[in-house]
Amino acid sequence: MSPISPEASSTNITDSVSLSGRLLDSLRSDVMTGRYPPGYRLVERDVADTYGVSRLPAREALQALRAEGFLEVRKTRGLVVRSWTERDVSELFDIRQALEAMACREAADNRTDDDIAALRAAVVAADDAGDATAAHDANALFHQLLVTASHNRTLGEIMSPILFRVQWLVRQIPDPHTVSHDHHEIVEAIAAGDGELAESLAREHAERNRTTTLEAMFGAG
Numbered sequence: 001m002s003p004i005s006p007e008a009s010s011t012n013i014t015d016s017v018s019l020s021g022r023l024l025d026s027l028r029s030d031v032m033t034g035r036y037p038p039g040y041r042l043v044e045r046d047v048a049d050t051y052g053v054s055r056l057p058a059r060e061a062l063q064a065l066r067a068e069g070f071l072e073v074r075k076t077r078g079l080v081v082r083s084w085t086e087r088d089v090s091e092l093f094d095i096r097q098a099l100e101a102m103a104c105r106e107a108a109d110n111r112t113d114d115d116i117a118a119l120r121a122a123v124v125a126a127d128d129a130g131d132a133t134a135a136h137d138a139n140a141l142f143h144q145l146l147v148t149a150s151h152n153r154t155l156g157e158i159m160s161p162i163l164f165r166v167q168w169l170v171r172q173i174p175d176p177h178t179v180s181h182d183h184h185e186i187v188e189a190i191a192a193g194d195g196e197l198a199e200s201l202a203r204e205h206a207e208r209n210r211t212t213t214l215e216a217m218f219g220a221g
Contacts, residue, residue, distance in 0.1 A: 020057040023047075024064050031070050031081055032168040033133070038083040042071065068161045070168070086218050089169060090210065096166050097206035099159050100146065104186060104202040107149035108195035115149035119187040127180055135176035140167045142183055146202075149190065170209060172216040179209065 027047070030036055048058040062079055065071050072082040107115070122145055126138035143163055147156050170176075182205040189198040 019053060020060040020064070023051055023053055023057050023061040026051060027061055027065055028068070028070060028164060031065070032164070032171060034171075036081050038081050040081045041077050042079050042081065069165050084169070084217065086214060089214060089217065092162070092165055092169070093206060093210035093213070096162055097203055097210075099155065099162065100143070100206060101199045101202040103147045103150040103152070103155055103159070104190060104198040105195040106152050106155070107146060107190045108193050108198045110151040111149040111190055115145070116187065116191045119145050119149065119190070123180065123183045123187060126176065126183065129176075132174070132176055136167070136171050139170070139176055139179060139183070142187075143167075146186070146190075169213050169217070173212055174216065178212065179205070182208065 027036075027042075036042065042062060044055055044058045044062060047053075047062060048055045051058070062071065066073070066079060070082060071079045074080055119142060122138050122142040126135045126142065129135035129138055140163070143166070147159050147163070150156075182201065186198060186201045186205065189201055
């Protein structure tokens with residue numbers, strides 16, 4: 001799922017088929033793209049008014065966003081967008097590195113022609129993107145498609161909230177095109193059915209991504 005743009009998510013949500021789910025998608029996207037920065041207080045009543053919903057779906061969406069690790073409770077302020085420490089970031093990348101390496105190894109064994117076509121299309125979309133937001137969106141899709149290509153349902157369920165948080169962090173990187181070479185190499189290793197190489201490339205890519213993200217957020221590597 002590609003993140004929803006702030007412009008799209010600021011309109012009233014009127015489809016009641018999955019109101020809290022749609023609201024969750026919108027809130028998550030608005031946190032990831034910086035509409036609500038770290039420390040910003042999200043109040044149930046204000047969320048309901050802003051997104052044109054009742055307070056029940058607003059409450060459900062906020063609690064789900066908290067469960068995904070985007071919000072935290074502060075005693076004097078209630079629910080706020082979480083702040084990150086260097087340790088938080090590094091721990092998240094440790095988990096991402098291990099699980100994504102596994103996904104790439106399994107993708108090399110289980111991928112279909114459609115999986116490879118989708119991965120290559122995401123890489124090209126990122127390469128051709130005319131702005132950072134579009135490139136970040138395409139890169140995020142690439143990483144989601146890696147998990148899809150593994151055809152490991154349990155892994156997909158575990159990695160979904162992790163990838164959302166990783167997307168949030170890596171959007172701090174000024175130039176999302178820096179990962180292009182890595183993405184090309186990973187998809188071609190998967191296409192060749194070389195699980196050992198795909199796993200190794202995924203680990204190296206995650207480590208470089210960790211360093212770049214830490215530098216962008218904290219000026220440290």
